[in-house]
Amino acid sequence: MNKLLKKILKPLKSAFECESEAAYSEDITPHIEELIIRIRRSIFAFLISVLIVVFFPINWISCPLFGVYCSPNDVGNIVGAEYLKELLRWLGYIPAMVALLRVVTVAIDRMGITPIICNAEGLMNAYVVIIIWGALILSLPYIVYQMLCYIWPALEKHERRMIRNGILSTVGLFLLGEVFAITIVVPFGLQLVVIFGQVAGAEVRWCLSDVINFVIFTSLVTGLSFLLPIVVYYLVLLGILRPEQLKGRNLRIAFLVIMFIAAVITPGGTGVSMLAIGIPMFVLYYLAIIMAEKAMRERESQANA
Incomplete structure (x- = not known):
């Protein structure tokens, strides 16, 4: 059991390693290789964040802690919500991107603005924007951490x-x-x-x-x-x-x-x-x-x- 746990945690541990032998090398090649590795890790973190925003069942956290987004009916009056509610009932959970869009539409509604879907891809575009910015915010601390690890030994x-x-x-x-x-x-x-x-x-x-x-x-x-x-x-x-x-x-x-x-x-x-x-x-x-x-x-x- 311990060996299995170590195998699972090993990639996670390496993803957060800050020290590198390349940092103390006088040759430029190891530094370039390390930079590529850290950029690759940052891109991978962003892609994982995209998957989290798209698929993570936010109701597992929001419902027991805050009593919100407990059922598909809680998505509210998003345009096209009836179709969305049917999809959520079929999925059996509420993805984080739906809750994020709902938060944005509630904030807009409180400003006295009622948004509509102007074209066929309007709702899809809204979700794409929410997903990209949600994933960027989620992955940004790790991306900054990787960049700091790269320059830290030289400071x-x-x-x-x-x-x-x-x-x-x-x-x-x-x-x-x-x-x-x-x-x-x-x-x-x-x-x-x-x-x-x-x-x-x-x-x-x-x-x-x-x-x-x-x-x-x-x-x-x-x-x-x-x-x-x-x-x-x-x-x-x-x-x-x-x-x-x-x-x-x-x-x-x-x-x-x-x-x-x-x-x-x-x-x-x-x-x-x-x-x-x-x-x-x-x-x-x-x-x-x-x-x-x-x-x-x-x-x-x-x-x-």
């Missing part, structure tokens, strides 16, 4: 500390951007489209796949835009930029650039929506300059001590 102690802090702050700011997008930017953008449609005397109808793409794209871009302070902070910390270069007249230029970026990525493109995302970005940008300046002073004082 100095202070560089490792910098990366640890950078990962934590990057995740925190990205999640802050996601929350900001879902609670403010996306609802505001959708309502703007409705208002413009009413002014034009047109009825606004939302395709399910289009709404999902809009929500995902807007939240992703907003989350990435909130990472601007991280970029600025490390550019200053690495000595590529100086805090003095980012202040004064250049600060005003940075404000205009940030507002331009906000105008490009903000749905609706109006002045109000631009300010709604541009001002928080500029505040974070300025805080990054202050924090980087403080870190530079501490480093210089330690060097002079």
Whole structure:
């Protein structure tokens, strides 16, 4: 029994191994081979995540823990749900992708939007988007882990500390951007489209796949835009930029650039929506300059001590 268990766990153990003999080789060939192995592991992790999102019976967890998605009737009013319920009854369980789509449609419905299927492949496109993003989110920690394992032996102690802090702050700011997008930017953008449609005397109808793409794209871009302070902070910390270069007249230029970026990525493109995302970005940008300046002073004082 123990031998069988070891055989089963051996591939899993090797998949999480971080140390490698190639890391200490002076020849470039072992490094390339190790990189290929880690990329292959990352792709494999993504494919496994796709299978989990598509086939994992989410009701095994959600029903006993939260009392939701216990039966096919819980998928709610997704367009085409009657056919979907029959399929789920035949399967005998609720796949994770169905629950994820239901979560998205409930969130959209709370914004006052009722999506419809505009064409034959509309529902399929919505599921494909849900599957890809669900699998990417599920596999991303492992992919980042593999990339860190590849570069970790080449880093100095202070560089490792910098990366640890950078990962934590990057995740925190990205999640802050996601929350900001879902609670403010996306609802505001959708309502703007409705208002413009009413002014034009047109009825606004939302395709399910289009709404999902809009929500995902807007939240992703907003989350990435909130990472601007991280970029600025490390550019200053690495000595590529100086805090003095980012202040004064250049600060005003940075404000205009940030507002331009906000105008490009903000749905609706109006002045109000631009300010709604541009001002928080500029505040974070300025805080990054202050924090980087403080870190530079501490480093210089330690060097002079």
